[in-house]
Amino acid sequence: MTTTLALNMRNMRTMGYWRAVSVVSLTLLSVACTSKSASVATLKPTGFGTAIVESSGGKQLGATGTALAQPLVVQVNDEQGNAVTGAAVEFKGPSGVSFDPASGLTDSSGQLSTNVTLGDIAGRYQLLATTPTKAQKSVELKVEEIALGYQQQVGYQLDNKYCARCHNPESSPERVSNYDNLEVKPHPFTEGDTLNKMSDDDLKNIIGHGGPALNKSALMPPYGYTLSKTEIDALIAYIRSISDPPYHASGLVYAQK
Amino acid sequence: MQSSSQSSKTTLSSLWQILFGHPVRAFGTVSILLLILMAIAPAKNHFSEWRHYQHKYLSLIRGRGDAVSLERRFHDHDGIQQIWLPQLGVVDRCTTCHTGLKEASLSDVNTQPFRRHPVIPHTLDQYGCVMCHRGQGPATTMEEAHSSTAAWEQPILPARYVQSSCGQCHHTPLTGAPQLNAGRNMLGRYGCVHCHTIKMADGSTMKPTDDPPSLQHIADKTTREWVYAWLKDPQAYAVTSTMPNFKLSDADARDISAFLIATSTPVAGDTAPATGGKAPDATEGASLYGESFCATCHAVQNAAGNVVGGDIGPELTRVGTKVKPEWLRGWLRNPRVYDPGTAMPHYRFNDPQVSLLTAFLGNKADADFLANVHLDAATPEQIAHGKLLVTENGCASCHEINGVKKPDNFAPELTRIGSKPLTQILFLPGMEHSLPDYIAAKIRNPRSFGPALKMPQYTFAPAQVDALTTALLSLTDRAHDLPAAMTVPAKPVSNYQPAGKAGQLMSDLACFSCHVINGRGSDLAPDLTWEGSSVQRAWLQSFLKNPGTLRPALIRRMPRFNLSDSDANELTDYIMTVYQTPAFDRDSMPTSGYPAAQVEQGKQLFYSKYGCQSCHIVDTKVDKGYIGPTLTQVGSRLTAPWVYHWLKDPQSLRPGTIEPNRSMSDEDARALTAFLMTQKGSGKQEAKK
Numbered sequence: 001m002t003t004t005l006a007l008n009m010r011n012m013r014t015m016g017y018w019r020a021v022s023v024v025s026l027t028l029l030s031v032a033c034t035s036k037s038a039s040v041a042t043l044k045p046t047g048f049g050t051a052i053v054e055s056s057g058g059k060q061l062g063a064t065g066t067a068l069a070q071p072l073v074v075q076v077n078d079e080q081g082n083a084v085t086g087a088a089v090e091f092k093g094p095s096g097v098s099f100d101p102a103s104g105l106t107d108s109s110g111q112l113s114t115n116v117t118l119g120d121i122a123g124r125y126q127l128l129a130t131t132p133t134k135a136q137k138s139v140e141l142k143v144e145e146i147a148l149g150y151q152q153q154v155g156y157q158l159d160n161k162y163c164a165r166c167h168n169p170e171s172s173p174e175r176v177s178n179y180d181n182l183e184v185k186p187h188p189f190t191e192g193d194t195l196n197k198m199s200d201d202d203l204k205n206i207i208g209h210g211g212p213a214l215n216k217s218a219l220m221p222p223y224g225y226t227l228s229k230t231e232i233d234a235l236i237a238y239i240r241s242i243s244d245p246p247y248h249a250s251g252l253v254y255a256q257k
Numbered sequence: 258m259q260s261s262s263q264s265s266k267t268t269l270s271s272l273w274q275i276l277f278g279h280p281v282r283a284f285g286t287v288s289i290l291l292l293i294l295m296a297i298a299p300a301k302n303h304f305s306e307w308r309h310y311q312h313k314y315l316s317l318i319r320g321r322g323d324a325v326s327l328e329r330r331f332h333d334h335d336g337i338q339q340i341w342l343p344q345l346g347v348v349d350r351c352t353t354c355h356t357g358l359k360e361a362s363l364s365d366v367n368t369q370p371f372r373r374h375p376v377i378p379h380t381l382d383q384y385g386c387v388m389c390h391r392g393q394g395p396a397t398t399m400e401e402a403h404s405s406t407a408a409w410e411q412p413i414l415p416a417r418y419v420q421s422s423c424g425q426c427h428h429t430p431l432t433g434a435p436q437l438n439a440g441r442n443m444l445g446r447y448g449c450v451h452c453h454t455i456k457m458a459d460g461s462t463m464k465p466t467d468d469p470p471s472l473q474h475i476a477d478k479t480t481r482e483w484v485y486a487w488l489k490d491p492q493a494y495a496v497t498s499t500m501p502n503f504k505l506s507d508a509d510a511r512d513i514s515a516f517l518i519a520t521s522t523p524v525a526g527d528t529a530p531a532t533g534g535k536a537p538d539a540t541e542g543a544s545l546y547g548e549s550f551c552a553t554c555h556a557v558q559n560a561a562g563n564v565v566g567g568d569i570g571p572e573l574t575r576v577g578t579k580v581k582p583e584w585l586r587g588w589l590r591n592p593r594v595y596d597p598g599t600a601m602p603h604y605r606f607n608d609p610q611v612s613l614l615t616a617f618l619g620n621k622a623d624a625d626f627l628a629n630v631h632l633d634a635a636t637p638e639q640i641a642h643g644k645l646l647v648t649e650n651g652c653a654s655c656h657e658i659n660g661v662k663k664p665d666n667f668a669p670e671l672t673r674i675g676s677k678p679l680t681q682i683l684f685l686p687g688m689e690h691s692l693p694d695y696i697a698a699k700i701r702n703p704r705s706f707g708p709a710l711k712m713p714q715y716t717f718a719p720a721q722v723d724a725l726t727t728a729l730l731s732l733t734d735r736a737h738d739l740p741a742a743m744t745v746p747a748k749p750v751s752n753y754q755p756a757g758k759a760g761q762l763m764s765d766l767a768c769f770s771c772h773v774i775n776g777r778g779s780d781l782a783p784d785l786t787w788e789g790s791s792v793q794r795a796w797l798q799s800f801l802k803n804p805g806t807l808r809p810a811l812i813r814r815m816p817r818f819n820l821s822d823s824d825a826n827e828l829t830d831y832i833m834t835v836y837q838t839p840a841f842d843r844d845s846m847p848t849s850g851y852p853a854a855q856v857e858q859g860k861q862l863f864y865s866k867y868g869c870q871s872c873h874i875v876d877t878k879v880d881k882g883y884i885g886p887t888l889t890q891v892g893s894r895l896t897a898p899w900v901y902h903w904l905k906d907p908q909s910l911r912p913g914t915i916e917p918n919r920s921m922s923d924e925d926a927r928a929l930t931a932f933l934m935t936q937k938g939s940g941k942q943e944a945k946k
Contacts, residue, residue, distance in 0.1 A: 064375075065416030066436060067719040100719070115719045120416035121367065122375060149375040154433045162915050165884050166871065176810035181881035182871055211868075219871035225918035226908065230378070237376070 043103055046086030048134040049076035055111055058143040061242065063153055065096075065120040071113045072099075074129045074141060076106050083110025092128045096120055122149030124246060146242060155238025158231055159189065162223065184217035192243035203236045306398050310354040311335060314371055323362050331356060337397060340385045344743070346735075347385035349394035351402065355386075370399075378433070388735075389422040390414055405690070410679050414730070417723055418693050421675065424731025426739060428458060428747035439721075440728025442466075447499050447715065449725075451655045452668035458737050459746055467499055471596065471657035476521035477528055478584045478595070482630045484514040487579075492716055494579070494626060495572040497556060497564055501713035504704065509646055515635030516643025520659040527595040528583040532608050542617025545610060550816040553781070554601070554770070557621070567813065569600060569770065569779075577622030586615050593765065602767040605819040650711060668712065675733035697726045751776030759831030766818055774836070781813060784911060789836040790843045791899045791910075796890075798829045807886040838910070846897035851931035859932025862925055875936055885916065890938030901930040 057072035076087040089112045090103040096119020106112045118125055125147060130140040148156055159167075164175070167186045171177035179185065187194050195203075202214060208224030211217040223232070240247045277283040302308075311331075318327040338352040357363040357371040358381060364373050374381070379389075387394040392413040396402035405412040414422065420434040430438045444450055445466035455463040475484065486493070488510040491500040505513065546552075551573075556566030558574040566572075580588075587594060589611045592601045606614065635643075644660065651667040652658060674696070682695050685706065698705065700722050703712035717725070736744075753775040755763055763769070769778035772785045788797075802825050804815040820828075837843065863869045872884040891900070899910070904926040907916040921929075 063420075063436060065419065067417070067723050069718075069720050071719075117417060121372070150433055151376040153435065157432055157435065162917075173812050176883070178810075178872070178882055178884050181883065218865065218868040221868065221871070221917045222919065223917050225920040233376075 043088040043105060045088035045105060045132065047076075047084040047106070048078075049084035049087045049110075049131055050079050050133055050139065051077045051081075052089065052129055052131045052139050052141040053077060054129075054141060054143055057113075057116070059145070061146050061148055061156065062116075062118050064118060064122050064147045064149050067115055067117045068145060071115050072127065072129075072143060072145075073111055073113045074143075075109075075111045076131050077110065085110060087131050089129055089131045091116075092130070093125055094119060097125055097127065116145065118145060118147040120147075122147050122152055122241065148238065148241060151234045151237040152241045153238075154231070154234040155236070155241075158227065158235050159238060162227070163189070163235070182219055184219055186220065189239045190242055190244045192245045192247060195239060195243055196245070196247045200236055203239065204232055207232050207235060307337065307353045310370055311356060314356040317366070317368075317371055318357075318363075321362070327360060327362070330360070340382065340394075342383075342385055344740070345385065345388060347387060347394060349385040349387055350397055351386040351392075351394065352381070353397060354399070387411075388425075389419060391422075405679065412691060415693060418727045418730050421727045421730035424728065425733055425736040426743060427745045429745055436724050436727050437731060440724035440726070443721065443725050444728055447501075448655055449671075452651055454666055454670045454672065455732065456670075456672040457747060458739070458744060459741075461747075461750075464750070465655075467655075468598075468600065469500075469655040472517055472521070472652075473657050473659050474521055474524045474527065474595065476518045477523055477581070479579050479581065481514045481518045481632060481635075482627050483579050484517055485510050485632060486627055486630050488513055494575055496558060496574075497568060497572045501715045503650055503713045505646075511632060512635075512639045512643035513646050513650075513652075514632070514643070515639045516641075516647060517658070519635060519640045520644070520661075522659060524595055527587045528581070529586040529590055529611075530583060531586070532612060537609075537613045537616040539617065539620065542613045545613050546617055548817065549604065549614075550814055553813040553816070569781075573618060573621055575621060575623040575626055577619040578624070578626050580618075582615055582619055585618060586611055589614050600767055600770040602770065602816070602818060603765045604816070605821075607819070671729060671732060673732060673734055673737065675730040675736070693726055693730060696729050697722050700725050748776075753777040755831070755835070757831075759827055762824055762828055771815075782815065785832070785836060787836055787838040787910065789833045790838045790841070791896065792894060793848065793896060794829060794833050796894045797832060798825055801825045801828055808883065809887060810883045840909070841898045841902055843896045843898055846901060846930070848892065848897055848934055849937075851934060855928050855931040856935050857932075859928035859930070862929055863932055866925070867919060867921075867929070875933075888933060888936055890936060892934040892937040895933075897930055897934050900933050901926050904929055 053075050055073040055075045057068070057070045060068045060070060062068040072091070074089060076084045076089060078084050083106070085106055085108050087106045087110070088103065089106060091099040091114050093099070093116075098117045100115045100117075102114070104112050104114075116127065123146070125145045127143045127145060128140055129143065130138045132138045166178045166182060167189055169177055169179040169188060171179075189195065198206075205213045206216065206220065207227070208222060210222035211220035213222070227235070275282075276286045314331065315328070318324050318331070321327065334352075336353075337350055340347065340349040340352065352358060354370040355372075357366060358374040360373055363371065366372055385394065386392070390413055391411050393402050393409045393411060396409070400406070401409060403413045420437040423431055423434045424437045424441070427434070430441075444455065444463060448465050448467045448469060449455075450463045450465050451467075451469070457463060487500075488503070488505055489507075490502060491498040492502070552566040554567045554569035556564045556568060556572045556574075558564050558572070564572065564574075576585075584595070589604070589606055591603050592599050593603055647653065647658060647661055648664075651664055653661040653663045654667045657663075675692075677692060679690055679692065682690075682692070683706070684690055684695060685698070688694060688698065699712070700715070700717065702714065704710055704714065754760060754777075755774075768774070768785075771782040772778050773780055774785045776786075792800075800815075801818075802820055802822075804817055806814065808814075863875065869875075870880040870882050872882040874880040874882060874887045875889060877889060903910055903916070904919070904921055905923075906918055907914050908918060
């Protein structure tokens with residue numbers, strides 16, 4: 001700023017009166033611009049791989065703006081599929097996503113772990129992990145995580161309490177799935193091929209009035225006298241947010257298209 | 258240097274000549290400057306940031322399908338907008354720039370400040386913006402509204418902590434704020450509130466929930482070597498341990514262990530010698546451990562490194578390295594001798610069972626844990642120094658220790674930490690000057706703020722640090738100053754304690770460790786407040802003696818306490834008499850003798866109309882559902898009025914149960930009750946045929 005002012009003053013002698021006045025006033029009026037530049041730390045890799053794969057931490061659900069429960073762990077391998085130590089890995093995501101650390105070298109088992117904090121818009125976040133190869137190219141890995149907004153998060157908890165025992169075929173000692181015991185199999189909520197074709201009203205009806213409301217199995221009981229309207233809306237918002245393939249309808253925000 | 262200052266001097270004097278060299282010129286210059294000065298105010302308004310955003314918003318909506326209605330709604334409210342809520346102290350002008358907050362059709366817009374607000378239970382007009390997001394409501398530039406400035410220091414709350422704002426008004430657990438709930442639980446679970454006082458808005462003080470053991474008789478239980486190794490690194494002994502690491506030097510750990518062992522007093526009867534006899538069998542021990550459902554409360558780390566089991570009692574992975582066998586024997590015989598207030602039930606094991614479990618647990622040892630611990634006999638100086646260290650480190654804030662008084666307010670009070678002024682905080686160099694970052698850094702690594710600080714090191718995952726930070730940020734001035742009518746108060750704590758012999762038995766069996774009765778207890782197992790209206794006497798008596806399986810899919814089940822007949826009778830009598838619902842009389846409907854037609858109608862309803870078999874089993878050959886309890890013997894387990902009222906409205910009898918309310922007609926409920934009451938258990942059913 002001071003240099004511009006000095007430069008203007010130096011030009012002053014060759015200027016006319018009006019130009020001098022206007023330059024001075026313009027300079028004084030434009031006292032408001034600052035810019036910051038970010039610096040990128042460079043890593044010195046000691047190893048180079050040809051492939052990067054996900055070890056764990058993909059396809060997690062987390063609340064918007066919060067750290068995911070599990071770290072994202074990626075592994076760099078060479079042509080023979082052996083883990084590469086000391087390969088540089090860089091993580092990138094849509095704006096709002098942060099990584100701790102954002103880049104680093106793989107450890108002795110060829111892995112690098114990072115804690116991911118999702119952005120504050122609900123939706124799918126495509127994360128990118130890249131590692132340079134010896135040939136100065138880079139290979140990348142795409143991992144998807146889902147951020148749940150307030151409404152979807154309420155739905156997620158309702159799903160855990162009321163629905164998942166039948167609708168989620170995954171069984172664990174803590175929560176044994178009832179899926180296999182049912183004669184008519186319920187649709188897992190990720191089953192986008194089927195559920196994406198159903199309108200919000202259809203979902204509302206089947207949750208509120210049970211399977212027979214849509215001429216489906218009576219094994220699906222009605223929850224309209226147990227859950228409130230807001231809760232059923234939340235459940236639908238959650239079902240829409242996790243469906244695979246993604247549910248495309250006006251009313252859903254995608255962090256990255 | 259000199260020449261440059263020389264040249265700038267000449268420049269300045271020539272500028273002066275041009276502008277003021279002649280009176281007319283000077284007059285002109287002053288007039289122009291005056292004009293410029295007068296133009297500043299309207300120019301600032303015209304070029305203001307918020308006008309810029311409103312113009313951008315207009316060009317954004319112009320291309321959209323519903324542009325006309327969007328524009329009309331915008332022009333109804335252009336200019337500076339304000340939400341004024343005097344009772345909350347809210348003056349928010351955020352909607353001046355955030356123009357699309359209420360526009361549902363803008364849900365695909367990702368650019369700020371035009372994004373639609375996500376669906377939440379509150380409306381903008383009711384609560385404004387800063388109640389949840391903080392920041393400066395009255396500001397009209399982004400810089401002043403979002404960041405902390407010299408005059409205003411309250412910046413926008415990062416989205417990751419936004420649930421803390423819910424906690425300002427809501428003092429009960431909230432479905433929509435799991436992070437806040439988790440953080441609040443951690444304050445009790447990790448014993449933060451042993452040292453830090455946190456007063457709640459209703460005047461009560463937050464209570465710890467971790468129950469750290471008394472160290473008054475520690476020498477009966479374990480060795481000085483174990484205490485030393487534990488003090489050095491608690492997580493090396495048990496990964497799930499909630500005891501933090503105090504980063505003690507070898508000499509300090511040596512002296513503290515010397516003092517704790519020296520100050521310990523013995524308890525009569527808390528140890529028992531080995532009974533001899535044949536060596537207990539390892540598989541029998543394992544099956545007794547399983548049958549007694551020890552894993553409901555205690556976890557063990559398996560070969561894969563996964564911790565499996567509950568977290569109510571301590572992890573037992575290396576327990577054989579810790580406890581003395583004679584103490585373990587005494588503890589298994591009756592834990593209440595050593596610790597009268599323990600959450601562990603008194604199992605009434607017989608001597609062979611005690612030996613089996615002692616041997617089984619004794620084998621859960623890890624020789625490496627104590628391999629490098631070699632302590633010489635303690636000197637009086639070491640013991641005295643140990644006592645000093647115990648006082649300095651505030652050990653007695655959590656643990657009872659002979660000869661050391663529990664200190665009051667050992668650490669700073671955190672009642673209003675969420676509103677702590679930034680000027681009162683010493684930040685580390687290079688750290689961002691924000692309250693959330695400061696709190697998170699303190700939790701993550703307290704000693705980074707100074708090696709002499711006493712706060713110990715916890716091992717929290719990043720999500721746990723966020724949760725704890727969220728809970729602490731909710732403790733604001735506003736949380737305390739809001740009128741009571743505008744908050745959701747915490748549920749009052751129930752100190753329910755049944756009287757008499759039954760009450761003593763219930764304490765001895767630690768019923769409250771799993772069950773809730775009259776508001777007190779843990780929610781691991783069903784609420785027993787109305788159990789006397791729910792079950793039949795004969796069933797309850799036999800269940801207490803020998804608990805059977807009601808829900809086959811559960812891994813945490815009621816253990817067998819080896820009760821005597823008289824104890825089981827005492828408890829049954831008490832439950833049947835006292836724990837009754839006022840909603841109905843348990844003898845108002847018969848347990849059997851329903852007309853066959855009604856039973857048949859009930860069966861039809863069970864299988865076709867209501868599809869009950871998706872969750873319940875009545876006929877083990879056909880039905881497979883095992884979400885709800887198995888109903889094969891429900892007719893001899895439950896009372897008919899309970900079944901009837903349950904079918905009509907399950908949530909009225911047990912709030913929060915997942916059994917859906919079917920809004921059943923009276924006739925259907927009676928028929929289903931009739932059908933269910935004929936399910937008297939497989940033995941009797943076969944006899945009937």
